[in-house]
Amino acid sequence: MRVRPVPGLNVAVDADGRLELRTASDFGPGRYWCGPVGTMMWIALRQHDGDVGAAAETLAALWETDPANARADLDIWVDEVRDAGLVRNEPTP
Template sequence: MCVRPAPELSFTVEADGQMEILATTVDGTARFSSGPVGTAMWIALRQHDGDTAAAARSLAGVWGLEPVNVRADLEIWVNEMRDAGLVYDEPCMAHP
């Protein structure tokens, strides 16, 4: 499964790496804030079309960490975003 942003999503990133994501949901506006690590995870997810495994491998290479550890942290973070209504799961599309 791949992680997709909720419809009507917007985000801002400050110079210090702080990010705020807003989404319009059936319950109103969902808001999620994160620091530079969460911002990097968000960017990696978008760069890898929502593929958490690929995003974790990419971040692990940049951060010099084990991919399995980065993936565990990424999955926790994605679960928090899912609970906030900011992302949803969808089958990954095969790339030619």
């Protein structure tokens, strides 16, 4: 599975490593803040063109943890961001 930002998504990271994802929709502005761990997840996803599996492998190596645990944490985070309307799933080619 690949995860892509929705069209018009604005992304910012502040000096403390907090990630802000913002978009406007028919239902009003969507805004999501997260700390440095979420920021790392976002960067890993973008580095791997939205490939959740590859991003989880990168995070597991960085965090020196089991890849299955990194994948579970990433899946939970992606679900939250998708539920907020800020990313969408695309089938893997």
